[in-house]
Amino acid sequence: MFENYFNKRENEILQIKKNQVLQEPGRNPARAFYVKKGLLRSYKVDDNGKSHILMFAPEGWIISDIESHILSTPSELYIDALEDSEVIKIKKFDVTFFTQVEKSNNQLIEKLVRRIAVLQKRVVLLMSSPAKQRYEHFLSTYPQLTNRIPLKMIASYLGITPEALSNIRSKMRSQ
Amino acid sequence: MFENYFNKRENEILQIKKNQVLQEPGRNPARAFYVKKGLLRSYKVDDNGKSHILMFAPEGWIISDIESHILSTPSELYIDALEDSEVIKIKKFDVTFFTQVEKSNNQLIEKLVRRIAVLQKRVVLLMSSPAKQRYEHFLSTYPQLTNRIPLKMIASYLGITPEALSNIRSKMRSQ
DNA sequence: CGATTTTTTGAATCATATCAACGTACGTGG
DNA sequence: CCACGTACGTTGATATGATTCAAAAAATCG
Numbered sequence: 001m002f003e004n005y006f007n008k009r010e011n012e013i014l015q016i017k018k019n020q021v022l023q024e025p026g027r028n029p030a031r032a033f034y035v036k037k038g039l040l041r042s043y044k045v046d047d048n049g050k051s052h053i054l055m056f057a058p059e060g061w062i063i064s065d066i067e068s069h070i071l072s073t074p075s076e077l078y079i080d081a082l083e084d085s086e087v088i089k090i091k092k093f094d095v096t097f098f099t100q101v102e103k104s105n106n107q108l109i110e111k112l113v114r115r116i117a118v119l120q121k122r123v124v125l126l127m128s129s130p131a132k133q134r135y136e137h138f139l140s141t142y143p144q145l146t147n148r149i150p151l152k153m154i155a156s157y158l159g160i161t162p163e164a165l166s167n168i169r170s171k172m173r174s175q
Numbered sequence: 176m177f178e179n180y181f182n183k184r185e186n187e188i189l190q191i192k193k194n195q196v197l198q199e200p201g202r203n204p205a206r207a208f209y210v211k212k213g214l215l216r217s218y219k220v221d222d223n224g225k226s227h228i229l230m231f232a233p234e235g236w237i238i239s240d241i242e243s244h245i246l247s248t249p250s251e252l253y254i255d256a257l258e259d260s261e262v263i264k265i266k267k268f269d270v271t272f273f274t275q276v277e278k279s280n281n282q283l284i285e286k287l288v289r290r291i292a293v294l295q296k297r298v299v300l301l302m303s304s305p306a307k308q309r310y311e312h313f314l315s316t317y318p319q320l321t322n323r324i325p326l327k328m329i330a331s332y333l334g335i336t337p338e339a340l341s342n343i344r345s346k347m348r349s350q
Numbered sequence: 351c352g353a354t355t356t357t358t359t360g361a362a363t364c365a366t367a368t369c370a371a372c373g374t375a376c377g378t379g380g
Numbered sequence: 381c382c383a384c385g386t387a388c389g390t391t392g393a394t395a396t397g398a399t400t401c402a403a404a405a406a407a408t409c410g
Contacts, residue, residue, distance in 0.1 A: 044299050046299065046303040046304075048303075050303060052298075052299050052302045052303055054295060054298065054299070066288060066291060067288055067289075067291060067292040067295065069288075071285070071288060071289070071292070108284065109245065109283065109284065109287065110245060110246070112284065112287040112288065112291065113241060113242055113244075113245040113246060113287065114242075114246070115291055116241065116242060116287065116290055116291055116294060117242040117246070119291060119294035119295060119297075119298060120229060120242065120294060122294075122298055123227075123229065123294060123297055123298060123301065124219050124221065124227050124229075126298065126301040126302065126334065127227045127301065127334030128221040128223070128225060128227055128334075129221075130365070130366090131365080131366075150387095150388070150389090151388075151389065152387095152388070152389080159301065159302030159303075160366070160367090161366075161367060161368080162388085162389075162390095163366090163367080163368085163369095163389090163390080163391085164365085164366055164367075165389095166389060166390055166391080167366090167390085167391085169389095169390090170390075170391085305396095305397070305398090306397080306398075325355095325356070325357090326356075326357065327355095327356070327357080335398070335399090336398075336399060336400080337356080337357070337358095338357090338358080338359085338398090338399075338400085338401095339397085339398055339399075340357095341357060341358055341359080342358085342359085342398090344357095344358090345358075345359085351410105352409105352410095353408100353409085353410085354407105354408080354409075354410095355406100355407080355408070355409090356405100356406080356407065356408080357404105357405080357406065357407080358403100358404080358405070358406080359402100359403085359404080359405090360401105360402090360403090360404105361400100361401090361402090362399100362400085362401085363398105363399080363400075363401100364397105364398085364399070364400090365396105365397090365398080365399090366395105366396085366397085366398095367394100367395080367396070367397090368393100368394080368395070368396090369392105369393085369394085369395095370391105370392090370393090370394105371390100371391085371392090372389105372390080372391080372392105373388100373389080373390075373391095374387100374388080374389075374390090375386105375387085375388075375389090376385100376386085376387075376388090377384100377385090377386090377387100378383100378384085378385085378386100379382105379383095379384090379385105380381105380382090380383085380384095
């Protein structure tokens, strides 16, 4: 769906090295990236300096601080690369962007609603389930990602320490 | 903004008693309600039978399982009243509803994005902050609600037990 | 008022964090 | 290709925060 849009315009294709930072907090407007190849993540750094991963974006995904975009507030997120990646920087990323890319606004709305659904699910999981169940949910929801993402980042996504996830894994092994 | 829409149509105005359930899981499509007066909440019941409150809706808010709506999947949420309330049942709640009520789709999009922002914030808080800080965040974000909502429901919103919240409060008192 | 629900308190237990040490894998320069 | 250094992952000991369970006190409702 997005490919068409990108091909017919002069969008910037970037070759990104692993660990390269594509966006830092404070930028306004925030950037958005379409991942052609590789793997990006977005994360937030809290007051104690700890990182919390909000999403992973493998091939075919768009990643951005959509909140910052559409509300024109300074971004609070980092975006960087977990693998060497090929990404397209979306130049004009606002509401009109979607109306061009999507067949209609309704498709954008559906996308946003899906994002709400994912976040809502995650809130309930964080509130109701111990780390082990959250990890199992992650495994079944993103099976294709679990091999590509280092343990400590999965832990950061789940909201636990790397040590805790390591323990969970070892318990799961011995069962 | 919504009032205009409701007044010029034959929408159903409901008088709701405290504790009355407006929506249960399984309903498809899910309903949506505009709160004229009173206080509603939406919540999910997990596999262990525990409730987790997703949002409170005081006067002027719309509450619904928007995910269920727009994706036409069965609802997983309950909606009920925490106070005697006066609500308007939105009959035709889909994308076209918003295009009539809102000046443009962009306003709907902005609403959805705000919802994403709130949920994203909540995910990070759940992952990074101990219960006390989450409670303080709740207090400062919804000062007008804290007196109206019983402790045990605030606990359910924060993802902790009522006992834990009671302890936090007593510690805060003695400081 | 009495009955029911909510809030508080305390004790025992559990899950996860923290800290420290060690083992392993990986990439780079020699 | 090897040796080294750096990152990452694992493991164990201890500390902390929250849960669970039980019971009493306080608030609310009919």
